[in-house]
Structures are given as structure tokens and as C-alpha cells.
Amino acid sequence: MDHEKAKTLLSDYLDGELDKQVVLDLEEHLSRCSECSSMLASLQQLLGVVRKIPPVRVPENFARKVRRRAYKTGLFGKAGARSTQSMTVPFVGMWATWGMMLVLGLVLIIVFVAQHQMNMFTSQGQFVLTELSPAQLHTLESQARELDFHISPTRIPNRGLIILVPRNRWTQFRRRLKEHGLKELIPAIAPAADKAGIIHLLLLKASDG
Amino acid sequence: MTVYLFETYSLLVGYEISRDETELVDALKRGEPKAFEQLIKSHQDRVYGLCLRMLSSSTEAEDLAQDVFITVFKSIGNFRAESRLSTWIYRITRNHCLNRIKFLKRRAAGKKIPLDAARNLNWSDQQTNDPVVSRVYRPDRLAEGMQMEEIIQEQIACLGEDHRELVILRDLEHLSYEEIQEITGLPKGTIKSRLHRARVELARRMAPYLSDE
Numbered sequence: 001m002d003h004e005k006a007k008t009l010l011s012d013y014l015d016g017e018l019d020k021q022v023v024l025d026l027e028e029h030l031s032r033c034s035e036c037s038s039m040l041a042s043l044q045q046l047l048g049v050v051r052k053i054p055p056v057r058v059p060e061n062f063a064r065k066v067r068r069r070a071y072k073t074g075l076f077g078k079a080g081a082r083s084t085q086s087m088t089v090p091f092v093g094m095w096a097t098w099g100m101m102l103v104l105g106l107v108l109i110i111v112f113v114a115q116h117q118m119n120m121f122t123s124q125g126q127f128v129l130t131e132l133s134p135a136q137l138h139t140l141e142s143q144a145r146e147l148d149f150h151i152s153p154t155r156i157p158n159r160g161l162i163i164l165v166p167r168n169r170w171t172q173f174r175r176r177l178k179e180h181g182l183k184e185l186i187p188a189i190a191p192a193a194d195k196a197g198i199i200h201l202l203l204l205k206a207s208d209g
Numbered sequence: 210m211t212v213y214l215f216e217t218y219s220l221l222v223g224y225e226i227s228r229d230e231t232e233l234v235d236a237l238k239r240g241e242p243k244a245f246e247q248l249i250k251s252h253q254d255r256v257y258g259l260c261l262r263m264l265s266s267s268t269e270a271e272d273l274a275q276d277v278f279i280t281v282f283k284s285i286g287n288f289r290a291e292s293r294l295s296t297w298i299y300r301i302t303r304n305h306c307l308n309r310i311k312f313l314k315r316r317a318a319g320k321k322i323p324l325d326a327a328r329n330l331n332w333s334d335q336q337t338n339d340p341v342v343s344r345v346y347r348p349d350r351l352a353e354g355m356q357m358e359e360i361i362q363e364q365i366a367c368l369g370e371d372h373r374e375l376v377i378l379r380d381l382e383h384l385s386y387e388e389i390q391e392i393t394g395l396p397k398g399t400i401k402s403r404l405h406r407a408r409v410e411l412a413r414r415m416a417p418y419l420s421d422e
């Protein structure tokens with residue numbers, strides 16, 4: 001057999017893909033050609049090692065990831081999704097969404113109720129306390145005067161007053177409110193001041209009606 | 210092991226297996242999620258394995274294998290049972306791999322990483338940043354505990370795609386020439402000659418490691 005031809009047949013020889021006669025011719029050539037024998041040996045050695053490599057194992061949770069992707073891409077309709085255990089993931093997702101919406105709704109309601117109860121509406125350093133009783137208003141005003149805070153009337157006469165509390169004296173003012181039984185008003189006023197460091201308190205009387 | 214038992218069983222009782230396969234295909238065509246699950250379970254190792262060996266990146270392989278299953282499910286209507294389902298899935302996997310390799314090459318070119326230069330690194334080179342061709346180690350790294358299996362996989366990754374896919378399909382996945390023909394669409398003669406050249410090249414690359422074997 002021709003040397004070049006023999007070289008190309010070595011893989012087929014190892015795979016058992018050659019006819020009997022071709023095998024005999026090739027083996028005869030191999031018996032006298034060191035180059036082909038050497039190449040055959042190295043191919044045999046290579047295949048011996050390569051074919052021993054174990055199959056690859058898929059990473060953990062692969063199937064779950066594919067299912068999730070399938071649902072995300074809308075591969076299954078809702079009816080199909082309900083008919084199998086694999087619904088766990090999208091179902092959990094759906095419940096999680098509804099749960100989050102419910103929690104968000106509850107938080108909003110709580111915030112709204114709390115704001116309403118405290119009669120508090122704030123912006124940057126500005127706090128409005130509404131529905132104050134004449135006694136509460138009087139106490140706030142007298143304490144502010146004692147501490148020498150700036151006090152001014154509201155635009156509507158007899159509707160209430162505005163007290164400007166310097167940020168660095170808020171703790172002192174808060175202590176006085178506590179001492180005079182106005183502790184419940186304190187949470188409604190966050191110790192936040194405007195850029196000039198002033199807390200604006202707009203105090204409004206309870207409506208007469 | 211399970212795979213081999215399954216294959217042996219399929220050879221002995223081919224009708225039963227093909228009937229099961231027909232039922233699975235029918236269920237997939239009806240869009241049943243349970244069938245999809247069964248399909249993943251029975252083919253995930255081989256699909257992922259082919260992706261991993263073609264791309265040499267576990268992240269890319271996992272992502273691509275997921276794509277393959279989505280594609281299989283979407284295009285199951287085109288499956289005409291002219292070949293085994295597994296062969297058809299292999300064909301889709303192989304095409305996905307080649308497309309991804311092309312994409313990664315283009316991206317590598319965009320980043321000015323010389324892919325061909327990376328592939329032709331000599332033995333003394335340490336690593337490449339190439340997304341397709343993985344690391345190339347020096348023979349003396351063997352002494353540092355490199356496993357032969359890892360070295361072979363790395364050297365296979367250094368082969369050109371047309372050579373690499375044949376070594377993987379034939380010598381690692383143990384597919385017959387007929388199956389490889391169906392998957393690649395290449396004539397049997399081309400597969401044989403190309404595989405032979407691939408093995409010779411791989412043997413040359415592995416020579417420094419195998420000489421002590």
C-alpha cells in the first residue's frame with residue numbers, strides 16, 4: 001500500500017471502518033513503515049485517553065433555570081402552567097407579586113392614617129399642626145415666647161400662628177412640650193430644618209364648627 | 210452510565226423506545242409543560258456537554274444550553290421524526306454553538322483580541338483572553354497537579370471548530386458516523402478525513418503530555 005494512502009487510513013483502522021482486504025494491506029504496510037506505526041501508536045494512545053473522559057454533568061438547578069426562562073419568554077399558557085409541578089416557580093412569583101402589592105397597600109394606608117391622625121403635612125423644614133385646642137395653642141405660644149422664638153400671626157386672623165424654631169434649640173423646645181403635656185405633638189415634627197436651620201411650625205386652631 | 214444503558218436498551222427494544230419518543234414529541238407539540246420537563250431531564254447532560262466542550266466556558270455553555278431547549282420547544286413542530294429526537298436536538302445544539310462561536314469571535318475582534326494568534330499559541334504561552342479558545346499550559350504544569358482530562362479538553366478547545374466538533378461528537382460523545390452525518394450535514398468521507406486530521410493535530414498537541422503516559 002502507498003505510504004500517503006496508509007497515513008489517511010489510520011483513523012478508520014482504529015475505528016474498525018475498513019474492509020478486511022484494506023486492513024490486511026494496511027497492516028502489511030505498518031509492518032515495514034516506522035513512520036506510520038509511530039503515528040498509529042500516538043493515535044491509539046490519544047484515543048485511549050480521550051475516550052476515558054467521563055460525560056459532562058449539567059450544573060445544579062439547570063432544569064429549573066430553563067423552566068423559569070421558558071415561562072418568562074411566555075412559552076406556556078396559563079392553563080398549561082397550572083397542570084404541572086413545574087408551576088411552583090411562576091406560582092411563587094405570582095404570589096410574591098400579589099404579596100408585595102398587598103404589603104405596599106397596607107404601608108400606604110398606615111402612612112395615610114398616621115398622617116391624618118397627627119394632622120401633619122410636611123415639606124422642607126415646614127410643619128403644620130392642625131386642629132389644636134385653644135389650650136394647646138396657648139401653651140405652644142407661651143413656651144415659644146419664653147424661649148424667645150420668633151412668632152408671627154397667620155394670614156387669616158385668629159386662625160393660629162407661626163413659630164420659627166432654630167434647629168439648635170429644637171431639643172430644648174421639645175423638652176418643654178413634654179413637660180407641658182404636649183408630648184403627642186412631638187412625633188409629628190421631625191427635627192428637620194430648612195436651609196437656614198429654622199423649623200417652621202404653622203399652628204392652626206381647631207375649627208369652631 | 211444511564212445513557213449507555215438507555216442506548217443499549219434502545220438497540221434491543223427499539224420499537225418501545227421510539228414509541229415513547231413519539232409520545233414525548235406529540236406531548237411537546239401539544240405544548241405540555243410536563244413533556245418539556247421530561248425533555249430537559251433526558252437531554253440536559255448531552256446538550257450542556259456539547260456546548261461546554263465547543264465553547265470551553267461554563268457560563269456561555271449554560272446560557273446556550275438553555276437557549277437550545279427553548280428553541281427545541283418552539284420548533285418541535287418542524288421535527289418530522291426522520292431522525293432520532295436526540296440527533297435532531299444535537300443538530301440544533303451544534304448550530305447554536307457555531308453561531309455563538311461566530312458571535313464571540315466578532316466580539317473578540319471588536320475588542321482587538323487576535324483570535325487566530327491566540328489559537329496558534331505555542332507551548333510556552335500561558336493564557337489567552339480569548340472567549341472561545343481556552344488556556345494553553347506548558348508541559349511542566351503537569352507537575353503542578355493539572356489533570357490529564359483538563360489538558361485534553363484545553364487542547365481540544367484549541368482545534369478549529371470544524372475539527373473540534375468532530376472530535377467531540379465522535380470521541381467524546383461516542384456518536385456513530387451516521388449520526389454525525391445527520392447532525393453536521395457533511396458527507397461521510399469528509400467527516401472521516403477531517404476527523405483523521407483533527408486527531409493527528411490533537412495527538413501532536415498532546416505529545417508532550419502523553420510521552421510519559
